[in-house]
Amino acid sequence: MHYEAPDSVEGAVKLLAAEGGDGRVLAGGTDLLVQLRAGMVKPDLVVDVKNIDEMMTIREADGAYEVGAAVCGAAINEHAGLKAAWPGITEAVDLIGSTQIQGRASAGGNLCNGSPAADSVPAMIAASGVCVIAGPNGRREAPVEDIITGPGQTSLAKGEMLVSLRFPKRPAHSGDAYLRFIPRTEMDIAVVGAGVSLTLDDSGTCTEARVSLGAVAPTPLVVDDGAKALIGTKVDAAALENLAKAASAACNPIDDKRGTVEYRIKVAGVLARRAAETALERARSN
Numbered sequence: 255m256h257y258e259a260p261d262s263v264e265g266a267v268k269l270l271a272a273e274g275g276d277g278r279v280l281a282g283g284t285d286l287l288v289q290l291r292a293g294m295v296k297p298d299l300v301v302d303v304k305n306i307d308e309m310m311t312i313r314e315a316d317g318a319y320e321v322g323a324a325v326c327g328a329a330i331n332e333h334a335g336l337k338a339a340w341p342g343i344t345e346a347v348d349l350i351g352s353t354q355i356q357g358r359a360s361a362g363g364n365l366c367n368g369s370p371a372a373d374s375v376p377a378m379i380a381a382s383g384v385c386v387i388a389g390p391n392g393r394r395e396a397p398v399e400d401i402i403t404g405p406g407q408t409s410l411a412k413g414e415m416l417v418s419l420r421f422p423k424r425p426a427h428s429g430d431a432y433l434r435f436i437p438r439t440e441m442d443i444a445v446v447g448a449g450v451s452l453t454l455d456d457s458g459t460c461t462e463a464r465v466s467l468g469a470v471a472p473t474p475l476v477v478d479d480g481a482k483a484l485i486g487t488k489v490d491a492a493a494l495e496n497l498a499k500a501a502s503a504a505c506n507p508i509d510d511k512r513g514t515v516e517y518r519i520k521v522a523g524v525l526a527r528r529a530a531e532t533a534l535e536r537a538r539s540n
Contacts, residue, residue: 255296255297255298255299255300256298256299256300257299257300257302258299258300258301258302259301259302259303259304259305260301260303260305260306261305261306261307262306263306263308263309263388263415263417264388266279266301266303266306266388266415267388267389267390267413267414267415269299269301270299270301270413270414270415271389271390271412271413273298273299274298275297275298275299276295276296276297276298276299277297277298277299277300277301277413278295278297278299278300278301279300279301279303279366279415279416280300280301280302280303280304281303281304281309281323281324281360281362281363282324282326282358282359282360282363283358283363284351284355284358284359284363285359285363285364285367286300286363301415303323303324303415304324306322306324308322308417308418309322309323309324309325309362309417309418310322310324310325311325312325312329312330312333312336314335314336316423317339317423317424318420318421318422318423319335319336319339319340319420319421320386320418320419320421321336321361321362321418321419321420321421322362322418323360323361323362323363323366323415323416323417323418323419324360324362324363325360325361325362326356326357326358326359326360327347327348327350327351327355327356327357327359327360327361328353328356328357330343330344330347330361331344331347331348331356336421339421339423339424340377340381340421340424340430341429341430341431341536342377342380342381342430342431342432342449342450342451342529342533343361343374343377343378343381343383343421343430343432345377345431345432346373346374346376346377346378346432346434346447346449347361347364347373347374347377349373349432349434350364350373350374351441352441361374361378361419362416362418362419365378365385365398365401365402365408365416365419366401366408366410366416367406368402368403368404368405368406368407368408369402369405369406369443370402370405370468370469370470370471370472370473370474371443371444371447371468371469372402372468372474373432373434373444373447373468375398375402375447375466375468375474376432376447376448376449376466376467376468376474377430377432377449377466378398378419378421378449379397379398379399379449379464379466379474379476380430380432380449380450380451380464380465380466381421381422381430381449381451381464382397382421382422382451382464383397383398383419383420383421384396384397384398384419384420384421385397385398385400385401385416385418385419385420386416386417386418386419386420387410387414387415387416387417388414388415388417389410389411389413389414389415390412390413390414393417395420396409398419399466399473399474399476401416402473402474403473404472404473405472424540425462426540427453427454427455427456427537427538427540428451428452428453428454428462428536428537428540429451429452429532429533429534429535429536429537429538429539429540430449430450430451430452430533430536431449431450431529431530431532431533431536432447432448432449432450432529433447433448433525433528433529433532434446434447434448434468434469434525435447435521435525436512437512437513442512443469443512444468444469445469445512445513445517445518445521446467446468446469446470446513446518446521446522446525447467447468447469447525448465448466448467448468448501448522448525448526448528448529449464449465449466449467449468449529450463450464450465450466450480450526450529450530450532450533451463451464451533452464452484452489452530452533452534452537453537454534454537454538458488458538459486459487459488460484460485460486460487460488460489461485462485463480463481463482463484463485464476464481465477465478465480465481465484465497465500465501465526465530467501467504467505467522467526469507469518470504470505470506470507470518470519470522471504471505471506471507472506475504475505477500477501477504477526479500479503479504480497480500480501480504480526482500483496483497483499483500484497484530489530489534494527494530494531495527497523497526497527497530498523498524498526498527499523500526501522501523501525501527502519502520502522502523504522505518505519505522507519
């Protein structure tokens with residue numbers, strides 16, 4: 255195994271594309287280093303991207319935000335503008351590990367690790383996040399929900415890497431939220447995660463909504479029927495009940511030591527409803 259630390263996206267892509275064996279990107283390393291030590295992966299090349307300024311900064315333009323793929327969770331949580339615009343994203347990132355882990359772990363790495371239970375991913379999907387990806391053929395964009403294709407698997411091609419995550423400007427009267435359920439009080443893997451984002455018009459009617467679930471299927475889910483349950487309503491009790499039913503119906507979970515299939519399905523509906531209630535409260539105050 256050899257290690258490289260380029261100072262440009264182009265340099266990193268060139269290294270990854272030229273590697274005939276297994277090339278891995280090192281951002282925070284909180285997943286990769288654990289996997290290396292456990293013998294789960296044996297890469298031929300490790301490309302450290304922390305010297306690439308574009309991947310280590312948060313940029314704002316006219317209310318929209320672009321977060322470098324290697325920006326650590328602590329920096330995301332300490333960014334006042336991003337936290338005000340997209341509190342659901344920052345509260346999701348804040349759930350990734352301990353304070354020490356958050357000083358290294360990145361939202362980009364959390365996504366590219368490919369875990370169906372990744373906390374930041376449903377929140378970023380609900381926020382209509384878009385990935386900027388660089389590869390041998392240049393740059394392309396893809397919705398966050400198109401990246402994870404299965405447990406530990408992504409849609410990134412040979413030589414490609416995630417450069418940044420883009421989040422749009424929030425309309426007035428908008429709010430988002432992320433909630434998860436875990437077996438322990440802190441630092442465990444989600445049994446279920448739920449992200450909701452919604453927008454109200456001046457009358458308080460929901461005009462836009464996005465609902466996403468994690469840890470209840472092989473990939474994070476976009477729950478279109480959950481969004482439809484909210485749009486055109488005042489997000490009243492009936493709409494929230496329909497959202498909960500749609501969230502539960504969308505689930506395709508597994509049984510494991512953290513929860514049964516039946517339990518996850520039930521919790522998914524409860525969490526989606528609660529996340530929507532928090533998002534609604536935030537939207538009404540914006």
